[in-house]
Amino acid sequence: MSQLFTPIMLGQLPLPNRIIIAPMCQYSADNGKATAWHTMHLGHLSLSGAGLLIVEATAVSPEGRISPGDLGLWDDATEQALAEVVQAVKKHATMPLGIQLGHAGRKASCAIPWEGGGQLSYEEGGWQTLSASSLPFNPHEQAPQAMSLAQIEQLKAQFVAAAQRADRLGFELIELHGAHGYLLHQFLSPLSNQRDDHYGGSLPNRMRLLLEVFNAVRAAFPVQKAVGVRISASDWVAGGWDEQQSVELATALKALGCDYIHISSGGLSPQQQIPLGPNYQVPFAETIKRKVGMPTIAVGLITEPEQAEAIVATGQADMVALARGILYNPRWPWHAAAKLGAKVQAPPQYWRSEPHGLKDLFKHD
Template sequence: MSQLFTPITLGALPLPNRIIIAPMCQYSADNGKATPWHTIHLGNLSHSGAGLLIVEATAVSPEGRISDRDLGLWDETTTQALADVVTAVKQYSRMPLGIQLGHAGRKASCAVPWQGGGQISATEGGWQTLSASALPFNSQDQIPQAMSLEQIQQLKAQFVAAAQHADGIGFDLIELHAAHGYLLHQFLSPLSNQRTDQYGGGLANRMRLLLEIFSEVRQVIPAHKVLGVRISASDWVDGGWDEPQSVELTAALKQLGCDYIHISSGGLSPQQQIPIGPNYQVPFAETIKQKVGMPTIAVGQITEAEQAEAIVATGQADMVALGRGILYNPRWPWHAAAKLGANVKAPPQYWRSEPQAVKGLFKE
């Protein structure tokens, strides 16, 4: 029996298999509001047969957007726009839906990727960025404003409000984005956090903001609602955030009731040296799973069914997440199930596409 296609329960949420669709920015929002693009994009992926679909990084405030085309969830208007998308997707799909909430910090105020992706100035339509310390990501970027304690309190309230909005419009799972060099990662890493107050210095202080946000969000959403965190397990820079610190952070999150950890890496520094290749981040997931015992999601260059099966079957991670691979092949779980002798949920409108060689592949 394929282990990739066995069910798993996160918190109180049952998933039919171990394939997760990772959050993938679409840069297609209108002043933070979801658009018909999101309905089409997410509706398509909701029929892929994956166990869970997590909506792209969604900003908790306007200044927290990577670009001015980022999805947001900070007021009634942005909430209603996304609610319309969730309603449309859930009308025709029973796939659980999650959302990733984040703030870009010093990596905000950028052009969309297909327009270069570089940071833009206020005269070009950009805005003042925020960070743990007044240290830019690149030497040519604007200097971010080091957040005051008052701004930190405001940030926590923004995450709490966004989580309440997400819960209210029907998301089954909420993920806090503390990876890829964005704001919460900027507080975690000693490379970007040179504060001298209670949010800087030693590991306990650098973890403080993420742990406080997690605790406050956990308190305001229902107990059955899944709450997890995505981290970069390493900055891939000497003296930066690394695997041992990630283990300690995950253990602290587990104590607070975290339901899973989604393990990526990098994104904090242009000096990173990443040995990119198949499974290059999986060892981080394996170490954290073994040492902490929290359900883990592995991600990064996982493209083949047999590869994903091996990661789960050997216990390196509990789940695998697909990003670029499922954009390229939105029916990846169908094809994986066919290869691994499993079956997968598909809408009855598509059942007649089932190949003769794998009769019984689809189920409702």
């Protein structure tokens, strides 16, 4: 029996299998508002048979966007636009929907990737960025503004307001974006956080903001719905955030009732040296699962069904996340189920696509 296709509980939220569609920025919003592209993109992926679909990094404030094309959830207009997308998707798909809430910090105010991705000047439509300290991501970029305590309190309120909007929209899960060099990660790493107040210096101080945001969001989001965190387990830079600090953070999150941890890496510094290859981040997930014992999602160059099955079956992680791989092959879970002798959810309109010899591939309940 395939372990990849067994159900799992994230807190009180049941998932039908262990395949997660990771959040993937589309850079296709209109001043934070979801567009028809999001309906097409998410509708497409919601029919893939995965266990959970997490909507792309969604900014909790306008200045928290990576680019002017980023999705947002900070006012009634952005909420209403996303409501139309969610309602269209849920009309035809049974897959649980989550949303990743985040703030880009010093990595905000950038052009969309296919237009270069560089930092935008004010003349180009850019804006003042914020961070733990006044240290730019690249030396040639404009420095971010070090956040005041009042701005930190405002940030926490913005996360809570976005979580409340996500609940109204019908999302069943929130993932806090503490990875890839964005704002919460900037507070975690000593490379980007050189504060001398109670949000900087020691590990407990650097973890404080993420833990406070988690507590606030968890209190604002219904208990039957799940809240998890995505982290970068390593900066891949000497003296930066690393695996042992990630274990300490995961331990603290578990004590606060975190339902899962999604383990990526990198993104904080252009000096990173990442040894790319299949499963290159899986050892981080394995370590945190073993030492902390909370549900873990492994991600990063997981491309083959047998590879994903082995990660789950051997206990390296509880779930696997797909990003670029499922963009390339949006029916990846169908093909994985066929290879692994499992069943998968598919809409009845597509049942007749079942290949000859794979009778009962699709669940008909």
